[in-house]
Amino acid sequence: MPLPFLTADRAFGAADGSDDVALPFDDHDQWRRPYRPGPWRVGTAALLLLLASFVLLAAMIIAFADALPGAAVCLLIGVMVIATALRLLRMGTWVSRNGVRRVAFFSTTTLSWDRASALRTVQQPVRWLGLPRTVQGQALVVVHPNDEPLLLLTDHDADFLSRPEAFERATDTVEAWGDEYRRG
Incomplete structure (x- = not known):
């Protein structure tokens, strides 16, 4: 079974050991994440799915006890946790x-891409794991005329916290996509 999210790092670490492929995907019209999800994001999702399994098990037990309204509420909560x-x-x-x-x-x-005038990595206060607390860090922003910059990635979000090499690879890859399609 193909796992397309595992091919995100194919540009960095090809089978022959070369790092010269900037845009590793065959179909450039399909939306792709140019990096793997980070351990904080995956771990949180795994814990939520574990919680959902317990809630769905509780819904099944409640349904067998003939309390269908309670089972429906538990089922709804389980589906919301999965979503x-x-x-x-x-x-x-x-x-x-x-x-x-x-x-x-x-x-x-x-x-x-034609509305983006520049992609740049800047030093600025960034949110730590998406929480209200800010720390000094790096961010990849897209600058477009007549509007404030769009923040794409930070080195303190759930994908890149404590992984500076992964942040550098991701920013390089997004900048490569931008360079390729802003020109052409």
Whole structure:
């Protein structure tokens, strides 16, 4: 069974050991995350799915006890926890030939490459794991005219906390996509 999320790092660490492939995917029209989800994001989603399994087991036990309204409530809570875990795994920066997309928990922002004037890594206060607390860190932003910059990646989010090499690879890959499609 193919696992497409495992091919995100194919550009860095090909079978022959070369790092010369900037855009490793065959279909550039499909939206792709150019990096693997980080351990904080995957671990949180795994814990949520574990919690959902217990809630769904409770719904089954309640249903066997003939308390169907309570079972329906537990089933609804379990489905909501599963949807939350899936949305958490979906969050991040996605790229395609059409542009760059920033997927947040409640919103998605898409910016076409022709509207982006620059992609740059800047030092600025960033949110730590998406919480209100800010720390000094690096962020990859897309600058587009007549609007404030769109924040794509930070080195303190759930994908890159304590993984500076992965942050550098991800920013290089997103910048390579931007360089390729902002020109052409």
